[in-house]
Amino acid sequence: MRLLFVLLPLVLVPLIANDFWLSQVITRALILGIIALSLCFLATYLGVVSFAQVTLAGVAGYAIAYFGPNTVGLGIPLPLIVTIPLALILAMLAGAMIGYVARRSRGIYAIMITLAIGVAFFYFTRQNYVLFNGFTGFSGVIPPALGDGNWGDAVPLYYLTLLVATICVVLVQGFVRSPLGLAVQAVRDAPGRLLALGIPTTLPIVAAFAFSGLIAGSGGILNVWYQERVSSFSVGIGPIIDILIIAVIGGLRHPTGAFVGAIVYVVLDIFAIDLIDRDRFNLLIGIVLLLIIIAAPNGLSQLAIDWAKKLRGGAATSRKT
Template sequence: MSRPLLLIVGILIILPAFVSDFWLNQILTRSIILGIAALSLTFLTTYLGVVSFAQITLAGIAGYTIAYFGPNTTGLGIELPWLFAVALALLFSTLAGALVGAIAKKSVGIYSIMITLAISMAFFYFTRQNYSIFNGWTGYSGITAPAIFGLSLEDSLVFYYATLISATAAGFLVVKFTSSPLGLAVQGVKDAARRVRAIGIPTTPVIIAAYAFSGFIAGMSGVLNVWQQERISSFSVGLSPTIDVLIIAVIGGMRHPLGAFIGAITYVLIDTFVIDLFSRDRFNMIIGLVLLFIVMAAPQGILGSFLSAKKRIRKYDNNAIKRKIKNDCEI
């Protein structure tokens, strides 16, 4: 892990000592959870070259699994130990991701967007109409987070650190996956699928594996989100949260896993404090203007623009040093 990332993690570790419970729960923890969801999208976009609108669906599958197999006040489901419920949630989201990949394996560009959007909307309407598993419009409420090693995740400080550990693990998994042979094959499919097939590597399993891995990451956010919100319904997997994840990814930048979390904190700050300056009804307009500005002025996102500026400054400094050395030699 690089020094800047270690510094950021260190700041996030000590930050709860200096912020209120509101900032801890509604700003920082929420941003981390949304960042993990956006990370599952930026992974696909950066390394496979596709935009998936199904990430909230995958997160929702994990969330509904926790609700069904965990304690709730709805009266539906089978309560299992939390560890088994989490394992099932991540398993189902991973398998669902693989299924999405199998459906969209030959789609790129606008076609992958439309296919994954269709899957997302189909799942949304299915949850609204099914009452035996998803409980229709109402969904599940009264979902309680478990206690781990005697520490209750219902405590905001404990839950914050749990989400921080999960986000660090998700980022670590993405970095390790992309540098593995399978991850390199995924990038090869993005850059030159024909060449990958020419050397004897079938592209379909590679694409499905990438979608499955993104489903696992999205599932992590789904588990954490349902524990934080203590409820889940069809509105949790609707069009609005689906687009929100895309906005977060674009704002933060897709070149580095950290971009997803920068986009998330930016989005949450706007979402939380825009009502202090404008009417709540103006939020969509404000976030739309922010997105338009990012796309036009900084298409690489906030993090991408920062890294590009840093690279230009370093190049300028190197050139200045070379000119100084050259002038000294001439003298």
């Protein structure tokens, strides 16, 4: 019911928003929110902060570019019905491999391992010209056709992104309630007890990372269609840090808070130029992030939840009196 309550106004957004707000703000925020959701999922239910989620999104994005239409003359064109599942499968496999490598790591060690993987992938895409076209990457990655236009048009892309975001949220909710999801949470809370019971912890960890690859890969595909290109800049240290900032702003322990953090980040990114020089954006986002951490250590989502509880508590008290 809560999800339907949020979805209803979002479905009506194209009726009141112009193409700028619809495409540059809301659609972009939803895409970044999907990728950040994969990070929040791992942080919330596995207890691992991964810096490799942009890498997983990049794997799917490069797959769409390599096996789909582009203007660089590189790749193997395949039907869309094959390309999308293939891109998602590759992202899941990449997630599973990262999970296996990082299976024994927690805290700062998991952060460093996944960051090293993300940076390594960035330099690999920049230097490899056979699969990734090096520094230039792929351009002209046109979204699928839709009548006289394509899915890259403002309204169709918005609805497609909203649909994918909704599916991702529902999948996360279903996964964490499944036996495998419960095992993942058990690894987070008491891995020693699982081992004492004879239950290996590797499989749940690898499965959680693979599932996060599915979510991040979905955002990566949409991001390539949104940008109509992908390059090493798409998987560099900048985007990696941006996704972390988005997750922290919304609430690292609240998966759906990823979308809250994304909308705040995108609004600041677009309109900060009206207040400060563009070169000082990192300073502004750093100040905003610091203020949010001080005022709401668990993110804006937790802050909203606490306020809602206080309002309900105040209303209940007033009714009793």
